[in-house]
Amino acid sequence: MERVPVLKIGDILLVSIQLDMSDQTAIQLQDDLAERIVATGCHGVIIDITALDIVDSFVGRMLSTIASISKVLDAETVVVGMRPAVAITLVELGLSLNGIRTALNVERGMELIAATRPDDQGYDVDDEADDETTATT
């Protein structure tokens, strides 16, 4: 079965969806992501859907679910790179993806996450956690 890779960049987890989402892949992604958020202690999740031609109600719900899960685990979710055609289709379908934050591209998404958590920056409480991040990078 295909899996969507979850990449860690600094304090952010980057998920770039490059394949058509099936039910199984989506559930697997939710599991993986929840586990990674807990394991890494990241506070931001960026889901890149630049490569997705079709976003239907199923994928829309998956995005909402991931956003809610991340929220519970204290991580901001930003969906980036939605294509114009996809946005128009979603609007015509009446799906406005409530509760999901969006940005034009990954860079803007990272800025958005950084802007919403200004107090985290330059403020190391836990030496152990810091050692861990330096070790992995």
Place this chain on the structure above:
Amino acid sequence: MALNAEESGRLAGLLSEHAERVTQRWTEIATGSLRGRLSQAELRRQVQELHRSMVEAGRNGVFDLESESAGELRAVLAELSRGRARQGFTATETAVSVYAVKDVLLELMEADGGDASLRDYVAFSSLVDQMGLFTFESFVRTREGLIADQAEQLLELSTPVVKIWEGVVAVPLVGTLDSARAQVVMERLLQTLVDTGSPYAIIDITGVPAVDTQVAQHILKTVVAARLMGADCIISGIRPQIAQTIVALGIEFGDIATKASLADALRHVLRLSGAANARRPPRRES
């Protein structure tokens, strides 16, 4: 409706026998209705061409405007109507140029006399009627083509997306916003957002003459689509009357920012992006 071989032969004979007189009178009668907007020489050339193709078609035997032998006559009629439609003549003025031949025929046949002339005249005039209808149809088709072309040009011309600041694009909407235009505007705007990576868009509706629920719906859809892509939209250029209409119709713009002028909208956007930049902490170099 079609003339039989004998009748068409007689028609061709009648027309060619008095060729000079026919074209002369035909031109005279047609000139009266055109009020001198077409030169005598030009009209004469058209009439001669029509006359020639009618004689040709009549000589070929059974005369029916739908038949293959009348192909040239149809082409001449179509050319005439196309030309008139482009020059701005009315449909009546165009058709009268064709119908004028009836009067000419009547004059000729009155002079000739004879028993069969009434029957012949009825047959001839029904043919001329057919020609007139054909002219009218070609005229309308040409006009419709013109209108379709102009509508397309209008669609292309009137929806520019301009970059007015780093990261800010504006769409000055001018003219009535129908579904087709709204679709084009939406697509252009979203594509520009992607191409330029601008997180802010201003939709300026100063040039929109009236805002009803449908127009508002189109604008709202565009704003929601832009939000889905991660860009923020501001609506500007709301004139006093429009504001009153919007309230009277009960249109809700929700949390979408609306400004009275484009300048206000730009100031608002700059403040927003400035705030975002200020809030963004400096990068830690590691």
